[in-house]
Amino acid sequence: MEKKRILVGITGGIAAYKVPQLIRLLKKAGAEVKAVCTPWALRFVGDETLRTITGFPVYRDGQEFYDIEHIRLAEWTDLLAICPATANTIAKMAHGIADNLLTTTAISILPEKILLAPAMNTAMWQNAATQENVAILKKRGMTMLPVGEGELACKTIGPGRMLEVEEIAGIILSRLTPEPILAGKKVLISLGPTEEPLDPVRVMTNRSSGKMGAALARSALKFGAQVVLVSGPVTVSLPDAARLVKVRTAAEMREAMLREFGEADICVMAAAVSDFRPLSVAASKIRRTEGQRLTIELAANPDILAELGRLKEQRYVVGFALETDDGEASARRKKAEKGCDMMILNKADDALEADTTRMTLFTGSEAESFPLQSKTEAADCIMRRIAGLAG
Numbered sequence: 001m002e003k004k005r006i007l008v009g010i011t012g013g014i015a016a017y018k019v020p021q022l023i024r025l026l027k028k029a030g031a032e033v034k035a036v037c038t039p040w041a042l043r044f045v046g047d048e049t050l051r052t053i054t055g056f057p058v059y060r061d062g063q064e065f066y067d068i069e070h071i072r073l074a075e076w077t078d079l080l081a082i083c084p085a086t087a088n089t090i091a092k093m094a095h096g097i098a099d100n101l102l103t104t105t106a107i108s109i110l111p112e113k114i115l116l117a118p119a120m121n122t123a124m125w126q127n128a129a130t131q132e133n134v135a136i137l138k139k140r141g142m143t144m145l146p147v148g149e150g151e152l153a154c155k156t157i158g159p160g161r162m163l164e165v166e167e168i169a170g171i172i173l174s175r176l177t178p179e180p181i182l183a184g185k186k187v188l189i190s191l192g193p194t195e196e197p198l199d200p201v202r203v204m205t206n207r208s209s210g211k212m213g214a215a216l217a218r219s220a221l222k223f224g225a226q227v228v229l230v231s232g233p234v235t236v237s238l239p240d241a242a243r244l245v246k247v248r249t250a251a252e253m254r255e256a257m258l259r260e261f262g263e264a265d266i267c268v269m270a271a272a273v274s275d276f277r278p279l280s281v282a283a284s285k286i287r288r289t290e291g292q293r294l295t296i297e298l299a300a301n302p303d304i305l306a307e308l309g310r311l312k313e314q315r316y317v318v319g320f321a322l323e324t325d326d327g328e329a330s331a332r333r334k335k336a337e338k339g340c341d342m343m344i345l346n347k348a349d350d351a352l353e354a355d356t357t358r359m360t361l362f363t364g365s366e367a368e369s370f371p372l373q374s375k376t377e378a379a380d381c382i383m384r385r386i387a388g389l390a391g
């Protein structure tokens with residue numbers, strides 16, 4: 001297997017002295033590791049130590065590197081792990097400040113590929129500014145490890161310690177080498193909105209971005225599944241390793257889903273299917289006249305999920321319920337009516353177009369609620385549950 005490439009970002013906190021040990025553990029597990037340091041980090045950990053342990057030069061400001069080193073590092077790495085992450089670096093990253101090689105590299109990397117292990121004094125950790133900055137980074141999809149409690153370098157006792165390096169190494173390695181829990185499974189995912197034409201230039205659609213479906217696809221691939229995507233019109237980037245079937249209308253989506261369903265072991269309807277379509281489509285552009293009122297008659301679209309639920313046999317079928325109010329009763333009802341094994345409840349305010357979601361999973365008679373998390377993390381939770389339940 002290809003070596004995992006980990007970029008360890010080191011900032012100026014006392015816990016930086018533990019990082020060589022972290023790097024040693026990562027290398028022992030077979031990863032390639034480079035270290036990028038802020039100027040203050042090098043007061044707590046030796047340049048020579050890092051260079052010897054990583055086997056690479058230490059990436060830092062003031063070195064004679066190629067002038068787009070941050071882009072090269074960003075492209076090179078599978079994961080940027082910032083350990084320790086100080087309040088100052090967290091604050092800069094939350095506000096897009098790029099004033100050293102580490103923060104400039106961080107702004108060049110997708111948030112999902114960044115993990116931070118905060119470490120600071122309790123008062124700094126509990127400060128409202130730090131907590132707000134932490135929330136901003138989490139909301140963008142970065143992984144923020146919790147802080148430990150105990151005696152800190154300043155002799156105070158409380159939250160703020162960096163997690164033990166053994167624990168951090170374990171988290172990083174399991175992120176990069178996920179268990180093949182879906183190996184041999186074929187996963188069919190619908191995503192995005194559908195578009196229903198009114199005339200040759202106008203459509204009726206909705207605000208679904210397809211981000212949840214894209215995250216589910218990446219997660220299923222990561223866990224070893226083969227993935228087929230039936231996607232409405234979206235701009236979100238979809239993984240190349242999935243087979244893509246592009247559709248526009250609900251009728252096209254229904255046809256594609258019915259065709260692909262036969263081969264699938266697991267099916268997730270993450271698409272926001274338009275419930276209605278204009279009853280007739282004008283052959284040429286509908287013209288406007290002053291003071292005119294126009295009534296468009298709509299017809300109900302078929303319920304694709306309910307149809308798949310009836311045909312499902314041994315397949316594991318998952319639906320989404322996007323609700324504007326409380327929605328729990330509605331999600332349970334939809335689960336039963338559409339014959340799903342799992343129904344995932346999202347609130348429209350939390351999830352629509354966002355990179356994060358707050359969801360509740362309904363399986364059997366059980367309900368499991370999750371806190372606000374990135375769609376990447378939510379997708380992993382969903383795929384792990386499916387793998388455990390689909391057999």
Ligand code: CTP
Nearest residue numbers: 269271273275301302303304305319320321322
């Ligand atoms: N769905 C579907 N076909 C439709 C409408 C919805 O397959 N015509 C699927 C969605 O992909 C989703 C689930 O059904 O997985 C629930 O969608 P939702 O819009 O929440 O429910 P509806 O059945 O449309 O109910 P309502 O609009 O009344 O809330």
